Amino acid sequence: MDREILETFDSVKSKTECALKCTENLDCLSYFYNNVEGFCQTHPVVFISPVDGVAKSFTTYSTVFGVLGSCPINDGYINHRGYNLCYKPHKTLVDRAGAINKCVGDGDVLFTGFNTQQIKHVAQQLNSSSDYRAVTGGFYIDGSDEADEGQWVLSDGSKIDWSLWLPEQPQNKTDEDYLALRYEEEYSTTGFNDARTTWLKGVVCQKLV
Ligand SMILES: [Ca+2]
Numbered sequence: 001m002d003r004e005i006l007e008t009f010d011s012v013k014s015k016t017e018c019a020l021k022c023t024e025n026l027d028c029l030s031y032f033y034n035n036v037e038g039f040c041q042t043h044p045v046v047f048i049s050p051v052d053g054v055a056k057s058f059t060t061y062s063t064v065f066g067v068l069g070s071c072p073i074n075d076g077y078i079n080h081r082g083y084n085l086c087y088k089p090h091k092t093l094v095d096r097a098g099a100i101n102k103c104v105g106d107g108d109v110l111f112t113g114f115n116t117q118q119i120k121h122v123a124q125q126l127n128s129s130s131d132y133r134a135v136t137g138g139f140y141i142d143g144s145d146e147a148d149e150g151q152w153v154l155s156d157g158s159k160i161d162w163s164l165w166l167p168e169q170p171q172n173k174t175d176e177d178y179l180a181l182r183y184e185e186e187y188s189t190t191g192f193n194d195a196r197t198t199w200l201k202g203v204v205c206q207k208l209v
Pocket of ligand 1: 146172173174178194
């Protein structure tokens with residue numbers, strides 16, 4: 001596994017020691033450990049798709065368990081300890097109303113994030129998974145410019161002053177008023193695009209913990 005590498009360590013004596021190195025870095029979500037070579041490699045994402053997380057020979061893959069007891073990581077939620085984030089991408093396609101319903105039904109909200117780093121982390125997580133990259137249209141998150149064209153705000157009314165727009169986005173059409181994170185194959189990157197309420201997408205829900 002050689003994507004999205006956070007840190008690498010040699011002469012690591014045990015899987016437990018590798019786990020500790022991951023735990024010590026709040027940006028670490030998962031790690032690979034090779035007990036033959038004593039090689040430990042940490043990652044800032046969780047590998048969701050089996051094909052993306054294939055371990056090399058003699059290497060085991062593990063995710064670090066969050067310190068947030070209230071983030072249900074056994075139910076598919078992803079916990080970034082450094083940003084205090086607990087979120088879950090859903091691949092089932094829904095319109096925007098359906099996206100809100102999905103999150104609310106799980107006791108969550110549309111993914112918000114509160115700064116560039118948090119949004120970038122989720123974009124990186126979506127970008128690192130072939131299952132997520134394959135979701136047509138990407139994923140709804142919180143954010144709209146419906147009230148004032150070109151002025152993007154969260155559902156609590158606060159201004160979105162960070163930007164992760166894909167190239168040639170936003171198109172800022174008056175009927176494309178809702179924020180989504182979408183993989184753009186041409187640029188091999190995941191970023192913002194503006195969407196219509198009727199477009200079918202996945203959704204990233206956030207559990208406020
Ligand atoms: Ca718009």
